[in-house]
Amino acid sequence: MNTYIPLWTFIVLMIVTPGPGNLLIMTLGSQHGFWKSIPFNCGLITGNLLLNVSIVCGFGVIVDRFPNASTIFAYLSGIYMIWLVLRGWNFQGHDNEQPRLLGFVSGLFIHPVSPKAWVMGLLAYSQFVSPDAAVFEAIILVPLSFLIGLMFFHSFWCLAGCLLKKVIGKSLFLNRILSIVTIGVVLWAVIYGININKGK
Structure with a gap:
């Protein structure tokens, strides 16, 4: 069990920090509330599970070997x-306003x-899973650890958005501030990903 603590610590530190997924679910929570955001949240979690499974299946190696394709992928x-x-x-939260609710597929x-x-x-597998790891560690442990962590922390960020809405109220200003912050984090993530590709 102690051998898994570094992996779990890494995962918690990575997924608790502001990222595109966390800020999108927080923005959605502030706009629509926790329960209406569940389909999008489930899509987020399922998408991450599929990503980690694809890394196990070797897709990460393909991405690593073609940095130019990865750069285009980052822009898209x-x-x-x-x-x-x-x-x-432009969502203000009025009762008569038809919200543009993001669903499962959008989150996926x-x-x-x-x-x-x-x-x-990629870091979770390269730094915390040895090449000769057992099937449980190589195929199940990392995706399952991310799955559990994301279920908790994405829900936490969604509730944080709900709390902001309660404290500040339904506000176009709040919505646009959260949107600007989210866009900023998305741009940072894209630039970060491109810089990593250039360093290869």
Whole structure:
């Protein structure tokens, strides 16, 4: 059990920090509340699970060997996530307003196209799972650890958005501040991912 503590510490530190997924779910929570955000949250978690499984299956090696393709992928991922943020740019939370609620499918693609999520997954396998690891460690442990962590911390960030809405109230200003912060983090994640590719 003690051998897994460094891995779990790494995962907690990575997924608790502000990232595109966390800030998107917080923005959604502030706009629509916790319960209406559950489908998007489930999509986020499922997408991360699929990402980690794809790394186990060797897709991470392909991404690592073609840095130019990874750079294009990073730009496209940034465009996709910023588009999702801007869909709710004018949302004010009025009772008669039709919200643009993001669902399961929208959340499903966030982690697979997020440079930060790829870096987290690749580091988890390269630094904490030995090449001769047992099947449990190599195939089950890392995806399951991320799954449990994301269930807790994505829900935490969503509740934080709900709390902001309660404290500040339904506000276009709050919505746009959260949107700007989220876009800033998305751009940072894209630039970070591109710089890593250039360093290879």
